[in-house]
Amino acid sequence: MSSFKKIVNFAKPYKKYAFLNIFFNVLYAVFNVLSVLAFIPVLGILFGKEEIVTSQPSYSGITSIYDYVQGSLNYKISQMIESGGSEKALLFVSLTTLFLFFFKNLFRYLASYTLVFLQTNTIKDIQSSMFAKYISLPISFFSEKRKGDAIARITSDVHTIQFTYLSSFETIVREPLTIVFTLISMFAISVKLTLFVFLLLPISGFIISTASKKLKASSSNFQKENGYFLSIVDEALGGLKIIKSFTAERAINSKVGKSINNLFGLMTSLKHRQMIASPLSEFLGTVTIVAILWFGGKLVLANNSTLQPQEFFGYIGLFYLILNPAKAISTAMYGIQQGSASADRIFEILETKNPIEDTVNAIDKTSFDTEIEFKNISFKYQDDYVLQNFSLKIPKGKTVALVGQSGSGKSTLANLITRFYDVDSGEILIDGVNIKNIKKESLRDLMGMVTQDSILFNDSVKNNILLGKENTTEEEVIKASNVANAHEFIKDLPSKYDTNIGDGGNMLSGGQKQRLSIARAVLKNPPIMILDEATSALDTESEQLVQQALDKMMEHRTSLVIAHRLSTIQKADNIVVLRKGKIVEQGKHEELLDRNGEYFKLVSMQSLG
Known part of the structure; x- marks a missing residue:
């Protein structure tokens, strides 16, 4: 009873x-x-x-x-x-x-x-x-x-x-x-x-x-x-x-x-x-x-x-x-x-207890001023650690790319910084504040995300772009679409921005879906951008259009880029090479090639060297 x-x-x-x-x-x-x-x-x-x-x-x-x-x-x-x-x-x-x-x-x-x-x-x-x-x-x-x-x-x-x-x-x-x-x-x-x-x-x-x-x-x-x-x-x-x-x-x-x-x-x-x-x-x-x-x-x-x-x-x-x-x-x-x-x-x-809750004294953080720091963090999904005693700093305005083989912990870092999961030990800091002490909604408002799988909804183009930011003008939507190289194909759709894109966006091509995802992130206009293999599922022509959109979007923003195709991250301020949850190399593209190390091997395998 x-x-x-x-x-x-x-x-x-x-x-x-x-x-x-x-x-x-x-x-x-x-x-x-x-x-x-x-x-x-x-x-x-x-x-x-x-x-x-x-x-x-x-x-x-x-x-x-x-x-x-x-x-x-x-x-x-x-x-x-x-x-x-x-x-x-x-x-x-x-x-x-x-x-x-x-x-x-x-x-x-x-x-x-x-x-x-x-x-x-x-x-x-x-x-x-x-x-x-x-x-x-x-x-x-x-x-x-x-x-x-x-x-x-x-x-x-x-x-x-x-x-x-x-x-x-x-x-x-x-x-x-x-x-x-x-x-x-x-x-x-x-x-x-x-x-x-x-x-x-x-x-x-x-x-x-x-x-x-x-x-x-x-x-x-x-x-x-x-x-x-x-x-x-x-x-x-x-x-x-x-x-x-x-x-x-x-x-x-x-x-x-x-x-x-x-x-x-x-x-x-x-x-x-x-x-x-x-x-x-x-x-x-x-x-x-x-x-x-x-x-x-x-x-x-x-x-x-x-x-x-x-x-x-x-x-x-x-x-x-x-x-x-x-x-x-x-x-x-x-x-x-x-x-x-x-x-x-x-x-x-x-009555299921949510393990990822705001702390009692969690604060609203509305700006990003100095840097993101992963400080001695360790994390495991089940029994084996994916990351252990991992440390990395991302200064404001810089683009840091994470590369490495599958399972090296790249996507895990994106999941941890957004608090989709919590670290088992260590701290993730934004401007010196532990993200556990920042309200989840406030934390995620600072970030935009574009993932490998373009997650779209059975709704109009406009409503998909407006997701999470409904109070905006049509001009702002079009401006964001232009930044994302999406306006050109949207204006040719039957009902333009009011066109329904079908279940999961199946009325659009892979490149069009990804550019729509980028437009959504641009409209949000967050100071921190997370790109999780955003071009890995695209053909060469679509990749170029999407990469151009990504480059425009990342201007004047702090970006964490998880890359599969290494051609997309050559301009990054710092490329971090991961293997089994640990940093084995880091530096700029040319520096890493000159070292003839792990990054050089990855580039060679993709026939880019």
Whole structure:
């Protein structure tokens, strides 16, 4: 139930709708019971057993309210029978019953109407919180998790909460109220018969609760498999070129088919457990009714019985009034067990501790004045250190290039300076301030990044350039595009800057996508620029255009360039050669070539020497 309480915390801002729902459900429960009690006089008239009351009864306290209401109704009916006969009395009782049923259903509608606001607003907040939490978590979190599982949690699990927990709210409020008011009426009619019912109900409740516990385990397994299935589908759709080029359709179909079989096997088991709730509770209710007919019948037939036949039939009607709420509660309990599995998965994410948080005294840093320093830093992704006791200074306004074989730690330095990861030891300083003591948002505002993979979104050219800087003019967007050598191709697009570039920018070539990424970085206009192999995936012609754009962008900026193609970094102020996380050489291009060392070998391998 701890998960249920956490869901309730999300609903607290909308408690007025909950109170309105409870208020209307109380009225519904009252009119629901009265609509059944109104039939007792009808049965008395039909059986000729109506009680003739010649004087208006007086109210003597809450304990005798049933006798007072019954006596008053019988008094009214007696007057009608005397003045107009039984038919007039029957018409009056029938119209009264119709009136009661109308208000019963009106209040039921109003209760459901207010519940919708509670449900939709709560789900909106849960889903928003889930998404906000996901994008706040560090990159390392997603290297260990499947993307499909994240999508399943933020969609399937959240909607399961809506259709189980929140839909069960009304049941949990309304049906117990109906049961309470009904039981009060049943006690008023016959204490003995109601005590007999109380002996039977706990047995039914135990059987239902035992079955519902098994549902939670089935639901949890289903949600996990659903996340795995979405991950496979996402990977397959993202890698269609590779799948087709390697004619791997059969293998992928087999993998997806296996997951589908597992998924629908679990779904079948889950549905079977859900479907047993209603028939099981109905059968147990029937057993109870048969027992009541036997025991109540004996009371009616006994000599000097105070239980009249019409009251007994009214009692049966009241018990049937309990059956549906009891069945609804048992179904709701099944739903809550299913929902608790989804709630656990949701709060597993919401309660995940983010290891990369702002410190208590973190500052806003709005300028970069002197230098960046990597001071004796060490870092490992898992077991082996990628960087160990690494030190490097990057003065303001200088371009420092990092070169070396794959796995030497080049991209790791870019990930650390942006705090996508935190160092295990040592410090990264900007103007002498440890970046852990700078607010993350403030730190990243100082930096622009262009990566090897041009990460673009299914939106217009303009909105992709404006990412992270929406309050700007069209002239500034065009100026940034000119710096990035992008304006020339943008103006030839069908809708120019309003052209949608498709999923991941697939409507553009590789060079066009990269120039769009550069325009985005230029518009941000940060003092520090990080280029992570920005031209390595391009052909020669595109590389030249992109390199020209990069050269213009890096003017008067401090730049950290991670290079694969060494032709792109010959103008760098300092070229740092890395091997296994350590600096083996550093200097300008010509100096390093003259040394005939590690850099010379790298250049020779690329046939640039």
